[in-house]
Amino acid sequence: MKIAELARRTGLTAHTIRYYERIGLMPRAGRDGAGHRDYGADALIWISFLGHMKAAGMPIQEMLHYARLRGQGSQTGPQRADILRQRRELVAAQITTLQATLSVLDDKIAGYDAEGINHADRNQT
Template identity: 40%
Template sequence: MLIAEVSEKFNISQNTLRYYERIGLIPRVNRNKSGIRDYTEENCRWVEFIKCMRGAGLPIEALIEYVELFQQGDETLETRKEILIEQSQQLAARIEEMKKTLERLDSKIARYEQAVVKKEKTLTRQKD
C-alpha cells in the first residue's frame, strides 16, 4: 500500500507517517523498486496502533521505547508489559481528571441554563 493510501485510510498526513517512521514509532517500511514506501498489513497495524495510542495521549517517548523493545523480541515481553501497565494507569488517572472536569462544566452549564430561564421569566413578567 502506498503512503498516500495509508494516509487516507488512517487520516494521517504523509508527513506524519514519514516522521513516525523516522523516529522509530513505525518499524522500517520497505520500499518498492522505485524507492517508494510500500506499506504491508503489518506496517498498517503499527500505524493503527500508534494512532490509537497517540489519540489517547500516550507520549511519543514511551511508544518509541515500546516499539524498540518489540523489535528486540520475546526477551522484552515483561518490560513491554510494564510500559503498557504504566501507560494504562496514567491514562486512567487522566480519564478520572477529565470526568471531574466534565462534571464541573455540566454543573456550570446547568447554572447558566437556570439563569437564562430566570431572566426570560423576568422579561415576560415585565411585558405583562
C-alpha cells in the first residue's frame, strides 16, 4: 500500500510516517517504480505497536532504542523484555495516579453540585 493508505489505516498523517522513517523509528520503506513508498502489513503492525507504546507514555528515544535492539536480532529479546517490564510498571503507576485524580474530580464535582442546591460554597479552588 502507498503512504496515504497507510496513513488512513493508522490514523497518522503521511507527514508523520515520513518523519518516523527519517528519525529511524520505521525501517526505510521499499519503493515502487515511481519511487513512492510501498508498505506491507508489517508496517501496520509496527505502527500499531508504536501507538500502544506512545499511549504508554514511552518517549521516542526509548522507542528508537527498542527498534535498534529489534534490528539486532533475537538475542536482544531479554533487553527488550526489560524495557517493556519497566514501561509496564510506569503504566500501572500512572493508572493509579489517574484513579486518584478521578476521585479528586468526582469530589470536586459533587461539591459544585451541592453548592448549586443549597448555595454553600464548599469549593475553595
